[in-house]
Amino acid sequence: MILTRRVALATGVACAGLAACGQADRPLYAADAQAIDYPTTKAVEEMGRLLDERTGGRLRFKVFGGGQLGPERDTLEMTIFGGLDLNRINTAPLNPIAPETLVPALPFVFQSVPHMRAAMDGEVGRAILESLEPHGLKGLCYYDSGARSFYNARRPIREPDDLRGLKIRVQNSDLYVSMVEAFGANATPMSFSEVYGAIAKRVVDGAENNWPSYYTTRHFEVAPYYTLTEHVMAPEVLVMSMRRWRKLSDEDQALVQQAALDSVPFMRNLWDARVAEAKAAIAAAGNEVVTIEDKAPFRAQMEPVYERFVTPKLRPLVEAIQATEVPVA
Incomplete structure (x- = not known):
């Protein structure tokens, strides 16, 4: 991946900020291009809340929602190069990096939403996440993106x-x-x-x-x-920079991974509520x-x-x- 001048500047600024904060006491920086009240953004915040609670504040998040750090392609580059710790990303920008991520986006590859969730939560989903690791990304979990x-x-x-x-x-x-x-x-x-x-x-x-x-x-x-x-x-993917992941202890890696997985049902509940709201409104519109x-x-x-x-x-x-x-x- 070619590091664009814009992303290089943003990454440099972010990295400088991280260095100034110190690695031990700074929060983990996370980005989501969706609005701050969107289910994926709220789920990333929930993951941060869980980590804060489980570590007594030692591991905590600062979430930049609403595309504050730019479009997904830019924040993806920043994550790969270490300027961001975590990023909620659509599968499309990942396709050129890891072709395996194209599979969940194939038409009619899933029979239903429960089928998609079962597949992505299982071995095949984990295999696709693992395909990101040689490219500087640790795949943590999947969030829904709807049918x-x-x-x-x-x-x-x-x-x-x-x-x-x-x-x-x-x-x-x-x-x-x-x-x-x-x-x-x-x-x-x-x-x-x-x-x-x-x-x-x-x-x-x-x-x-x-x-x-x-x-x-x-x-x-x-x-x-x-x-x-x-x-x-096609689901959304929550990824972490491998540069940051490798700096965590084995114990902290396990905590981060579990908090990500625990944020998935939280996200899905929010998403299902949004779907129900939309269905009711469309029915009322005739x-x-x-x-x-x-x-x-x-x-x-x-x-x-x-x-x-x-x-x-x-x-x-x-x-x-x-x-x-x-x-x-």
Whole structure:
């Protein structure tokens, strides 16, 4: 990874601050690009609270939420080079670093949210986290990022052919572009902040995202058709700089790891509450929500995507996810 001038300056300033504080008594610095009241940011704060409580204040956090330290790609570089201790990051910026992180973002690789959680909490999830270590990152745990589904302003989507010809906004990702094009739709990479206006002006017909994002961005006002394809359930990842991790004692490493794992159910409870709130609001708005009972026809359209992105090295991870059993509630 090339250290940009901007990130180099930020990292240098951060490292200088750390040195001034002294390694023994300074807090662990953590970043999250999401807002300070977002479930992931609150979960990082909860992890810090747990560490503070369990160590009598010896290990504590200072969390920079709301993108205070820049976008995720910048804070990721800072974490790798030691300017940040911890970082909540989306899987997309990690894909060029560790190809294994692409696997949880594959369309329809998970059957459901409980299946995703079981797989990521198990051996396959740990294997993906461990793939980050040679690249300067210690993967600690996964947070939810929701189940992404299609919404648009033109028509309800009940089968794959209903997507054909629609212009769908996607993230600037080869994987997402390939996925949408495999449905016969026109993928349009675009900044998330531009989506509302683009749908309202018919620059694009729709987009895809989870329940809370569909609601809080008010995209539901301009795209009244929401189809629960739940095609991608890629989780978020909480990582720690290996430079900082190696400076911890074995005992402190165990404390940090356990506090991270203990923050996961806290985050998921917050996330599930947000999903329920969004569902109720969309129902009250009168939008047409289409539930897809049989996703096999949609999944079948993804064969060219898997052929392109699933290398022989990644295939065992995909198969391990598919073989993961969902615990009975």
